[in-house]
Amino acid sequence: MAAGISTAHSVVEPSPLVRRIAGAVVILYALITIVPLIWIGLTSLKSPPDSISYPPKILFEPTLEGYCNLFTTRSRQTAEYLQGLPAASGRCEEIARQRSMVVVGASNFVPRFWNSVIIAFGSTFCAVTLGTLAAYGFSRFKVPLKDDLLFFILSTRMMPPIAVAIPIFLMYRELGLSDTKLGMILLYTSVNVSLAVWLLKGFIDEIPREYEEAAMIDGYSRLQAFVKVVLPQATTGIAATAIFCLIFAWNEYAFAVLLTSGTAQTAPPFIPIIIGEGGQDWPAVAAATTLFLIPIVAFTILLRKHLLRGITFGAVRK
Amino acid sequence: MAEIRVEHLRKAFESFVAVEDSTFTVADGEFFVMLGPSGCGKTTTLRMIAGLELPTSGTILLGGEDVTFKRARERDIAFVFQLFALYPHMNVRANIAFPLKCEGLPGAEIGARVEEAARILRISHLLDRSVSGLSSGDRQRVALGRSIVRKPLAFLMDEPLGALDTELREAMIHELRALHDRLGATTVYVTHDQLEAMAMADKIAVMNRGIIEQFGAPRDIYDRPASLFVADFIGQPSMNLIDFRASLAPGASELALGGARVAMPELRMGCPERDLVLGVRPEGVRLDDASPLRGEVFGAEYLGTTQIVTVTTAHGAVRARLPASLKVNAGEPVGLSFRPEKLSIFDRASGRALPSALHDIPYAPRPSSIKHAGGLHG
Ligand SMILES: Nc1ncnc2c1ncn2[C@@H]1O[C@H](COP(=O)(O)OP(=O)(O)O)[C@@H](O)[C@H]1O
Ligand SMILES: [Mg+2]
Numbered sequence: 001m002a003a004g005i006s007t008a009h010s011v012v013e014p015s016p017l018v019r020r021i022a023g024a025v026v027i028l029y030a031l032i033t034i035v036p037l038i039w040i041g042l043t044s045l046k047s048p049p050d051s052i053s054y055p056p057k058i059l060f061e062p063t064l065e066g067y068c069n070l071f072t073t074r075s076r077q078t079a080e081y082l083q084g085l086p087a088a089s090g091r092c093e094e095i096a097r098q099r100s101m102v103v104v105g106a107s108n109f110v111p112r113f114w115n116s117v118i119i120a121f122g123s124t125f126c127a128v129t130l131g132t133l134a135a136y137g138f139s140r141f142k143v144p145l146k147d148d149l150l151f152f153i154l155s156t157r158m159m160p161p162i163a164v165a166i167p168i169f170l171m172y173r174e175l176g177l178s179d180t181k182l183g184m185i186l187l188y189t190s191v192n193v194s195l196a197v198w199l200l201k202g203f204i205d206e207i208p209r210e211y212e213e214a215a216m217i218d219g220y221s222r223l224q225a226f227v228k229v230v231l232p233q234a235t236t237g238i239a240a241t242a243i244f245c246l247i248f249a250w251n252e253y254a255f256a257v258l259l260t261s262g263t264a265q266t267a268p269p270f271i272p273i274i275i276g277e278g279g280q281d282w283p284a285v286a287a288a289t290t291l292f293l294i295p296i297v298a299f300t301i302l303l304r305k306h307l308l309r310g311i312t313f314g315a316v317r318k
Numbered sequence: 319m320a321e322i323r324v325e326h327l328r329k330a331f332e333s334f335v336a337v338e339d340s341t342f343t344v345a346d347g348e349f350f351v352m353l354g355p356s357g358c359g360k361t362t363t364l365r366m367i368a369g370l371e372l373p374t375s376g377t378i379l380l381g382g383e384d385v386t387f388k389r390a391r392e393r394d395i396a397f398v399f400q401l402f403a404l405y406p407h408m409n410v411r412a413n414i415a416f417p418l419k420c421e422g423l424p425g426a427e428i429g430a431r432v433e434e435a436a437r438i439l440r441i442s443h444l445l446d447r448s449v450s451g452l453s454s455g456d457r458q459r460v461a462l463g464r465s466i467v468r469k470p471l472a473f474l475m476d477e478p479l480g481a482l483d484t485e486l487r488e489a490m491i492h493e494l495r496a497l498h499d500r501l502g503a504t505t506v507y508v509t510h511d512q513l514e515a516m517a518m519a520d521k522i523a524v525m526n527r528g529i530i531e532q533f534g535a536p537r538d539i540y541d542r543p544a545s546l547f548v549a550d551f552i553g554q555p556s557m558n559l560i561d562f563r564a565s566l567a568p569g570a571s572e573l574a575l576g577g578a579r580v581a582m583p584e585l586r587m588g589c590p591e592r593d594l595v596l597g598v599r600p601e602g603v604r605l606d607d608a609s610p611l612r613g614e615v616f617g618a619e620y621l622g623t624t625q626i627v628t629v630t631t632a633h634g635a636v637r638a639r640l641p642a643s644l645k646v647n648a649g650e651p652v653g654l655s656f657r658p659e660k661l662s663i664f665d666r667a668s669g670r671a672l673p674s675a676l677h678d679i680p681y682a683p684r685p686s687s688i689k690h691a692g693g694l695h696g
Binding site: 208210211213214215216217218219220221224229232233 | 368369370389390391393395396397399400401403405406407416417420421464468
């Protein structure tokens with residue numbers, strides 16, 4: 001924490017037995033969490049018959065069929081028609097031909113995935129930006145009715161957001177925000193900003209005011225002091241908050257189903273649609289799920305340095 | 319460099335008054351110390367001078383200019399915080415350069431001034447280190463570096479040595495005073511430690527509960543405390559305070575303590591019969607077998623060259639600072655006498671000292687206060 005303040009926590013060293021038990025619990029938990037993910041990854045590489053075979057196949061011949069089916073739309077053709085076609089160009093066309101189909105175009109997966117990226121990252125950016133400014137204000141200034149306002153902000157998270165789905169649906173239809181990326185960004189921002197304010201206020205409260213005061217005495221304005229002195233020290237909190245916001249916005253399903261159907265549809269409501277198209281195409285669903293996991297995993301790994309400290313909510317300081 | 323004038327400064331936090339009607343002047347180039355127990359309003363006063371807190375009423379003049387309601391950054395002062403407030407995300411060089419970056423100076427000049435400040439504080443070898451790995455003494459120097467690099471009108475320091483261990487603290491006391499003598503900059507220094515105050519100050523203001531009890535040179539505060547609070551707060555051990563009741567005429571130079579007559583500095587003002595307090599420092603107490611003021615040795619605390627002997631008397635315990643070589647035994651009956659020229663008389667009700675011959679002598683200026691010409695600010 002602050003240079004000059006030593007906050008060495010004295011921690012009792014756990015005994016070897018306790019360590020071993022703790023280690024076993026962590027490994028067990030990791031297995032329980034990771035096995036389904038590995039299963040999804042494996043399924044995405046299976047052929048449709050392999051994916052539903054019983055008993056489940058651990059060893060199988062990997063194929064890109066699931067990914068091809070995810071990215072393309074295909075149509076079934078008669079054998080005569082297929083015979084008349086020139087040789088297949090590309091892996092996916094080849095796989096389709098084996099199933100008596102031809103690729104007729106790209107699927108909606110890429111645009112839907114892209115919508116998810118824009119909406120989730122956009123709303124995370126807005127929520128964290130607004131949250132940081134609001135948290136700084138609440139932390140440093142005398143705000144009239146501060147406690148009531150903070151409670152109000154928190155209270156917006158007390159009911160499940162979907163409880164207000166109908167009013168929001170009607171409101172969005174009136175305002176022309178239905179099925180728009182802007183609408184979804186605004187919605188997810190407003191849900192996340194309360195979490196962001198509360199989390200960040202905790203982090204900013206822990207940054208001694210003296211830092212800004214020193215900067216202001218040295219000739220900087222409050223805004224400059226905020227940017228140059230407070231923000232760099234709040235990065236841990238900002239990173240942790242951003243991940244929480246991103247995970248919510250990325251995974252959100254209910255509002256996405258209700259409010260998006262076409263141009264702004266995100267990946268979560270799109271993935272179940274795949275199941276319906278031409279039989280239960282589990283490898284394609286698994287492929288979509290696998291790809292869907294990647295951005296959040298990448299973002300988390302990118303910020304992991306901050307997270308370890310951030311997620312403990314200031315309990316362990318540098 | 320500039321004179322700081324504080325007039326009728328008052329600060330209330332809701333109903334709690336942290337600083338009450340504070341008035342003092344810090345002359346240009348003076349080392350001024352605000353001394354008082356924790357919570358007496360020292361930091362609040364300093365923060366008002368810095369512009370980090372707005373006074374409830376009163377005026378602050380910096381170099382003759384009214385800055386009471388000016389922003390901190392418009393005041394051109396430097397502040398050394400109690401816990402240094404070094405920016406942990408910057409290295410030592412960037413920390414010291416930070417105030418200069420704001421002025422938009424060319425990089426070469428910033429570099430040169432940072433080097434110069436580092437040289438003065440002997441931290442040149444640390445410039446490229448991260449601040450988080452520094453010892454507290456070095457952090458202290460970096461914090462000082464950040465304040466001297468800018469050549470401000472005045473330095474404000476809030477218990478800057480509070481976080482250091484005793485040994486380092488003593489070394490830093492001398493360094494700080496030497497630095498002040500070299501730069502000659504007006505300094506307001508806040509501490510609760512009387513040794514720091516005594517060792518460094520040109521002038522001291524002793525504060526208690528938001529009120530300045532006494533303003534004066536260190537010698538003045540020690541030798542003729544203006545109030546019971548100052549008498550009790552200053553000195554280790556503190557002044558012996560002996561309650562008695564009497565009426566004193568103007569010009570009186572003797573008082574009666576039980577059956578004993580005690581000589582004192584001639585009073586300039588008398589008072590009708592009331593509760594009074596006789597104040598005498600332990601070094602003003604002597605063992606004197608002929609004295610009618612009797613007591614019994616309770617114990618002795620050995621301090622190397624001297625010892626503090628506690629004697630129980632009919633008027634309470636009296637501590638005497640005596641040579642360590644003197645042999646005293648617990649339970650031994652002794653007589654006590656006081657050196658008359660160092661006695662103070664206080665009014666118990668108001669707590670103020672009665673004016674006497676003690677107050678005739680003008681302020682003793684600080685002997686070591688030699689201002690060097692030139693230096694960083696020359
Ligand atoms: N922002 C504030 N709000 C309310 N009370 C305060 C505030 N700042 C200081 N005080 C109170 O004012 C008194 C003086 O504080 P301070 O100036 O920090 O004392 P010192 O520095 O002499 O220890 C203390 O009792 C403190 O609790
Ligand atoms: Mg203080």
